[in-house]
Amino acid sequence: MNHLLGSRHTIILAVLLVVATATATFAQQKVISDDTQECLDCHTTVTPGIVADWQKSRHSHTTPQDALALPEIERRMSTAQVDETLNAVVIGCAECHTMNADQHENDRFEHNGFVIHTVVSPSDCATCHPVEVEDFSHNLMSQAYANLMDNPVYKVMVDNTNGLATFNGASFHHEGADDMSNADSCLACHGTIVQVTGSETRETDMGEMDFPTLSNWPNAGVGRINPDGSKGACASCHMRHQFSIEVARKPYTCAECHKGPDVPAYKVYSVSVHGNIQKSVDKYWDYKAVPWTVGKDFTAPTCAACHVSELVNSDGEILAKRSHRMTDRLPWRIFGLPYAHPHPINADTTTIVNQGGLTLPTELTGEPVTSALISADEMAVRTTNMKNVCSGCHAQQWVDGHFARLDRSIETSNYMTLQATKVLSTAWEEGLAQGLPQGANPFDEAIEMKWIEQWLFYGNSVRFATAMGGVDYGVFADGRWTQAKNLQEMADYLKFLRAGQEKK
Secondary structure, eight states, X not given: OHHHHHHHHHHHHHHHHHHHHHHHHHHHHOOOOHHHHHHHHHHHHHSHHHHHHHHTSSTTTOOHHHHHXXXXXXXXXXXXXXXXXXXXXXXXXXXXXXXXXXXXXXXEEEETTEEEESOOOHHHHTTTOHHHHHHXXXXXXXXXXXXXXXXXXXXXXXXXXXXXXXXXXSSEEEOOOOHHHHHTTHHHHHOOBOOEEEEEEEEETTEEEEEEEETTOSOOOTTOBOTTSOBOOGGGTSOTTTOOHHHHHSHHHHHTXXXXXXXXXXXXXXXXXXXXXXXXXXXGOOTTOSSEXXXXXXXXXXXXXXXXXXXXXXXXXXXXXXXXXXXXXXXXXOSOSSSOEEOBSSSOGGGOOOTTSOSOSBOTTSOBOGGGBOOHHHHHHHHHHHHHHHTTTSOHHHHHHHHHHHHHHHHHXXXXXXXXXXXXXXXXXXXXXXXXXXXXXXXXXXXXXHHHHIIIIIIHHHHHHHHHTOTTHHHHSSSHHHHHHHHHHHHHHHHHHHHHHHHO
């Protein structure tokens, strides 16, 4: 009996020794700077949720020198070195919110003896992640604010959607949308312009403190214009304050902005085989692994697998390089404006002007503005990039067959949009609707709004459903059936307008 008790005590002591050693090792690795510790001393009480999130983050447990010691293919940092003051401490509050004070002259302020800024921008993240920030700057998302609000065609649609419509007894008077409504609508995803507009004094647990007031805040839109002049928000995908690669890789993150009906990517993914597998068995997946090994870490692609993450096969061979320029594997811009077309060369699409003088990448009759769009050779390169991702699981014939169907889907959905354009153009030419030929709002009459739905909702649904394997969604849920139905309704409405004209 004593022998058994002695053995038990020995085992317990051994376990305690292992735990104590692990705890000591962890404590040695987790070196928090004095400045960040001062932040934590207050904010553990003031904003406990933020602190708890950060404590769960990789930033709170890893120093840059630890990160750089990993083999290159396993690194999450893309810089080769960081400043010595950052090298041996974990990345905490002070390391991000006091970063690059000279660039934050418009939004920095004194706070408990520190000069800090509220909005941590891509320029700050570039200290450790310069390649990702540079990639993102060439991404359509980084220009999302200007591409929407500085395009006179799209801006009219924004105002018509978000602005107030006042009925005057015969028709509607449309007012431009206010900033707050836009920030709560389109710009929640596209991003707002954030500026310091003044300051306010608040009573806090530490006494009275002065804080800057920020315009169009809060916002984490992908094309946000930050007070330091940078564009974008890394927290759109890597949510504050965990900045988790796992969160960014899960489809629910992309679903925040890509759910439809204009961009039904998540809805399509949800009904696809890939989406079914992800929801069913992803509890066995490793979303944190870098690189991401097909078949080992995950068994069906998510949005990030297809468009962003660095993927390798079981032999460690690279199938796709990591890129935060989301178009590197995309030949077609299937989001029709109003037709699907090759991707723009430049992320700033406000410079594109078609032959009709409109800031659109295609003519109203469907021809692409080729000078502003990538070449056939570049499209082939990007197609190969995406096919390499597919090849991690699928044979060549399967992959080729899938992309052949996508090409046909683009062709047919564009054709159905063209027919809708012909109906609308006829209404304009006959004076039955007031639009582009008359220099009027092209989005404020019933037949015009049905034309928008033809490409913005239904054409997009057809293409996304084919591209992502959610085929049933592309038939009866805002897809082919709805395109055909909407087209017939437009033609019938044209007859109604003609009949009304004849009675006058």
